[in-house]
Amino acid sequence: MLISCTGQVQYQSGISKFSNQDYLGANVEFSEALLKDKRNDEIYFARAAARSLAGYYSLAIADMNKAISFNDSRPDYFYFRGYFKAQLAYHKSAINDYSKCISMAPWYVEIYRQRAESFIALGDLTEACLDLQEAIAAGDTSARSLQIKYCVNKP
Known part of the structure; x- marks a missing residue:
């Protein structure tokens, strides 16, 4: 055997x-x-x-740190680490991961909404609304309700 x-x-x-x-x-x-x-x-x-x-989520973040240390070329690793951080209200750090993901794979539609949600949690509605515009333009229909709620100048 x-x-x-x-x-x-x-x-x-x-x-x-x-x-x-x-x-x-x-x-x-x-x-x-x-x-x-x-x-x-x-x-x-x-x-x-x-x-x-x-x-x-804390253990998940630790695992994502390890995964990224062995392979930092996968945008989904940054996306998920950002998501896990956002679940623990580590929004500044989540935004950094979301931004890294966007720089690597700007076609990830949902990433703009996720980053917008972290900006909203931090009170930065200007950046949030820019991301929501990107999300909607890319086809993320769920971003529309956030835009209506938080963005004064709706397109």
């Missing part, structure tokens, strides 16, 4: 548990996979997703 030394068996088991909404079980499997594959950014990303859905 061969024993996996790459963590792929645990990773696949974690994906299966994640798909079945067993986020704590997925966390355990991803943690086991990381014992065998400590530098795998995708496993850190998967564990961050499981941890966030279980409500552990």
Whole structure:
């Protein structure tokens, strides 16, 4: 019998548990996979997703930090780290991550609304309204209600 030394068996088991909404079980499997594959950014990303859905945003941020340290070329890593930070009301830091994501992948429609929400939380309605305009122009229809609520000069 061969024993996996790459963590792929645990990773696949974690994906299966994640798909079945067993986020704590997925966390355990991803943690086991990381014992065998400590530098795998995708496993850190998967564990961050499981941890966030279980409500552990601080742990999810720590995992995203690791994933980014191993692979800083993925805009989705910055998007999700920003989202996790926003859930904990770390809006300034979330805006930095959202901005990094936008610089890498400006076609992520939802990122503009997410960044606008953090600007709103900080009371910066000027920047928020600029982002909401971008979001609406890119097709994010959910940004329209925020624009109506917060932006005086509606297009």
